Amino acid sequence: MCELLRPSVEKPWLQFFDDEAVNAAMPHDTIYRQLRINNEHNRADAALNYFGRKISYGKLLNEADKCAGAFAAAGVKKGDIVAAATVTIPEMVYALYGLNKIGAAPLILDPRTSAAGAIDFVKQTGAKIFIVIDLYYEALKDALIQSGIEKIIVISADTSLPVSIKVLKQLKMPAPKIECNETVTTWERFSSTGIGVETETAEYGENDLAAVTLTGGTTGAPKGVMLSNDGFNAIAFDFKHCGVSYTRGQRFLNIIPMFSSYGIVSSLHMPLSLGLEVVVIPKFDPDKVGRYVKKYRPEHTLLVPAHYEKLMNSKELANGFDLSFFRTAGSGGDTMNAGLEAKLNSFLESRGCRYPLSQGYGMSEVSSAASCCCNGNFKSLSVGYPLLTTTIGIFAPGTTDELDYDEEGEICISGPSVMLGYLNNPVETEKVIKRHPDGSMWVHSGDIGRMDSDGFVYIKGRIKRMITLFNGHKIFPTHIESVLGKHPLVKSCAVVGVNDTDHAQGQLTLAFVETDSLEIEKCMALKKELYEMCRQELEGPAKPYDIQFVDSMPHTGMGKIDYLKLAEDYNNENKNETEAV
Secondary structure, eight states: OOOOOOHHHHOGGGGGSOHHHHHOOOOOSOHHHHHHHHHGGGTTSEEEEETTEEEEHHHHHHHHHHHHHHHHHTTOOTTOEEEEEOOSOHHHHHHHHHHHHTTOEEEEEOTTSOHHHHHHHHHHHTOSEEEEEGGGHHHHHHHHHHHTOSEEEEEOTTTTSOHHHHHHHHHHSOOOOOOOOSSEEEHHHHHHTTTTOOOOOOOOOTTOEEEEEEOOOTTSSOOEEEEEHHHHHHHHHHHHTSSOOOOTTOEEEEOSOTTSHIIIIIIIIHHHHTTOEEEEOSSOOGGGHHHHHHHHOOSEEEEOHHHHHHHHTOGGGTTTOOOTTOSEEEEOSSOOOHHHHHHHHHHHHHTTOSSOOEEEEOOGGGTSOSEEOBTTBOOTTBOOEEOTTOEEEEEOTTSSOBOOTTOOEEEEEESTTSOSEETTOHHHHHHHEEEOTTSOEEEEEEEEEEEOTTSOEEEEEEGGGOEEOTTSOEEOHHHHHHHHTTSTTOSEEEEEEEEOTTSSSOEEEEEEEEOSOOOHHHHHHHHHHHHHHHHHHSOGGGSOSEEEEESSOOBOTTSOBOHHHHHHHHHHHHHHHHHHO
């Protein structure tokens, strides 16, 4: 009797790729070499658009070479790590590729990180050089000097600004004065030391490190995610062959910071490898997303669902503003409920968009992306089908036993985009990356979902977001959010588990709803309507214990709804009220 083939072996999703894509060979190369090979003959094309200033591919490659020389002159060697705390600005893009040219790699931190957190990662990496953006220099300076860092390089978001904007900006908010000495220098002084320095381009090596980014840290201390050259290049290769019409010169709006895997891989290296013009927004304000889209008219972008909510309600796009220039409106990084999905796709269709939202799924541990919907290959509430070099399987949680189509289990991911591991943390690495009986390595995502017979993946919820009631009943918040999100007055909603003070164990389901300011009577009427929707569409235990209205949702630095903060704030407030009584 023939053994039943499982979805990860049958790979039904390959039906969405043409023969040329399926037979294409992924390049095994460094990210610096791929940037150069793909753009060397188009050096005049715009690579970066920084507040309207166009930085060409020729300039980008030259600056990367100069950076390589400066780092080499400072003693950086193949295998070394240079730490940085900065947002996405041209100078850090130069540093990324310059370091890669000589076989070194950056560890990029959120500049808002604490001094103690920054020093912890410096110690973990053995970094001797630290790049810091000027606005956070004073907050980190003393700790960095005391840590024994040999060189502090201060960069500024002002350096590459158009002259007119720089002058106005300096008048309103002058840049901090940096006193240079043997330890502290500015980016301009440092990079100039690379002029005329010849450096050899490092050869490709399997499992060579290209960059270290951080996990969100919502479930514990942030961990360093080690990304390889293959991980970066696999994502670029996948999007090149996914069927989307990426054409040299098209614009890609990049709002995700490069201290995240999504920002540095999917929103930076991928479009640069394909010759696109990347619009760099160093400090993204979600309330201005409509302004950015109207100003730059990007053909491609990657946003989280909360950003699309802002886009849909922005005044800049009122009165039927045409969005037909959108070729891929990518969405990832957070789950999307049915109500929001329907509203957004209706909005995009009414504004002339050819395709619905290109929803996707991934995680930092697989270099950002694992699946997506492309070119109208779309199913409601699906996060798409696996990318070309990626294999996705659904496994019984806690095992290596693969399940069949439409059976729910843990979503696991395999392929060249899988991280090298967590920085100096083998214990946590082994919890996430597991070797299966066939010898292949899989990332166990911690997400529950299923795959249909066409290869489309559906997310039911995060195992860690799952709410367990006092009686052991399991509830996935996305199910409730899908119901609440259908109401036209609900702009955003989030369901979390909060302490059940009436029982010794378990949680209660609490729904937070963001809506326009309403009078108390109208709020009560809306709450009644929402409860009735839940009564009709949800099983009894899944109905929320309470619905509370908020002016706006708290968000993480990545733009995701901060579910942890919602739950913590409620639990703390409820605890204080109980103690007062």
